Amino acid sequence: MPIRQSQRCDLVKQSDIRSMTLACAAVDGINLAQGVCDLDVPEPVLHGAEQAMRQGKNVYTRFDGLPEFRQAIARHQRRFQGLDLDPESNIVVSVGATGAFQATCAAMFDPGDEILLFEPFYGYHVNTLRSMDLTPTFVSLRQPDWSFTDDDLDAAASPKLRGVVLNTPLNPCGKVFTQEELERVARFCRKHDLMLLSDEIYEHFVYDGHRHISPATLPGMEERVVSISGVSKVFAVTGWRLGWAVCHSRWHEPIGHFNDLYYVCPPAPLQMGAANGLDQLGDDYYQELAEDHRRKRDRFCLALTRAGLKPHVPDGAYYALARIDHLPGRDSHERAMHLLRETGVACVPGRAFWNDPLGQGLARFCFAKRWPELEEACRRLEHFA
């Protein structure tokens, strides 16, 4: 008799991001598949963590995180979104935005509930929902401007629908939801009594005058919105696993409870490092970071154009979608593998972000690399043309 595995193993697809990363390592290529922000970690972040280790901040923290970190997050949310939060009852610190998302879903939804996502989507959101026996449903954004209407939302309403997952700026296409669009989603949530989970991990990566708006700032949404974010991207510490959920006080205990159950707490001294960074880094840090990524976006999209891989130029986040449907292969995965073989540059096939094996003929490239590596990727793609 074969040993059984859970049925969930079949529901939860293997991440193309991981498989392309492995394929890239096998050919010693340039990995533009994974969304690692490859930069130096800011000094106050390193210093804060190191000092905390030496000062004995090395034990379990409270179920919702260290007070110093929650206070720093509250100050950060006030500074960038004008939100007035109580660090004691509105913030749960978790193991990355990923952990915050999982704990929030566990606290809010029951097996069989439907949860609406915008397509293209971040695959981890979909897989997390499936792993919890929740049913993802989709509203497809229209290219080239990734638009949607009230009718699109209404068509997705159903008696089983309990929540909406929104990611702004949106991985993989870089859409930055406008105030008007967020209000449309908020109206829909109020009308159908839905929760809104807002993943804002790319909040500091917005370009060309676009502005990140947190749905938590919308009137009448206080109890319905949980905003999720973290420092993985903005402090280039994806391996530290530090994120948070910002929520109404009624959700603090339930989310905190699952967070405690799943993870106990993220590493205590690293929480102190992140707190130090949030408190000490000035507006110039965030502005320079966004400007550096804007320049990388422009350079990389130029290379994609020269390579004949027509890009969608993103307004936010640090990914570019580009056309690969003219490359040999039966689906987006085979085409992405062809590009990797020919250029040594790894991307993620569009099927990872759409319910469509052809992935709309697109692939996602991450341009958050150090300049020399990005230049080399550009050179290889331009040569490929």
Ligand code: PLP
């Ligand atoms: N949310 C989105 C939309 C992402 O793209 C990513 C990483 O790529 C994450 C969350 C993961 O964030 P964290 O490292 O904080 O878990």
